[in-house]
Amino acid sequence: MIHGMRTTKYPVADLEKAKAWFTQVFGKAPYFDQPFYVGFEIGGFELGLVPDGEPGTQGSTVYWGVDDIEAEVKRIVGLGAKVHEDIQDVGDSIKVAELLDPFGNVLGLIYNPHFDLKAVR
Numbered sequence: 001m002i003h004g005m006r007t008t009k010y011p012v013a014d015l016e017k018a019k020a021w022f023t024q025v026f027g028k029a030p031y032f033d034q035p036f037y038v039g040f041e042i043g044g045f046e047l048g049l050v051p052d053g054e055p056g057t058q059g060s061t062v063y064w065g066v067d068d069i070e071a072e073v074k075r076i077v078g079l080g081a082k083v084h085e086d087i088q089d090v091g092d093s094i095k096v097a098e099l100l101d102p103f104g105n106v107l108g109l110i111y112n113p114h115f116d117l118k119a120v121r
Helices: 016-025 069-078
Strands: 002-011 032-034 037-042 047-050 061-068 080-092 094-100 106-109
Touching: 002 106, 016 037, 061 094, 069 094, 069 106, 080 106
Parallel strands: 002 047, 061 106
Antiparallel strands: 002 061, 032 037, 037 047, 080 094, 094 106
16 A cells, blocks of 8 residues: 655765755755765655766656555556566665656655654644
C-alpha cells in the first residue's frame, strides 16, 4: 500500500555547496549527512541531495512511502514497471528503490521506519 509522498531527491554537482545553501534556506542542518546523500527533514518530509549529476539533466525523484518495499516492488513490477535501481539499504534501516513506469518516468519507493506521519498533520 502506498501512503503518500515522503522524499524528493535533487541531484547536485557540488554536494558541499548545495548542503550549505539548503541549510541557509531551511534554517536547519541536515539530519543525515554522508558523502553519498544529505537529508533534510522539512515539516515531516525529506529533501535529499545526491552528488550524481547536473540539475536539469536528471531532474528530481519523488519517493512514495511504503510499509513493505519488497512486496511493493514485486507488485508494481507485476503491473508493468521495470526496476531502475534495485532495493538499497541506505542506512539507519531506510530502504529505497526506483522503478520505471511503462511511460519512462521514475517512480521512487521508500521504507523509512523513522518517518512520523503525525509530524505533518
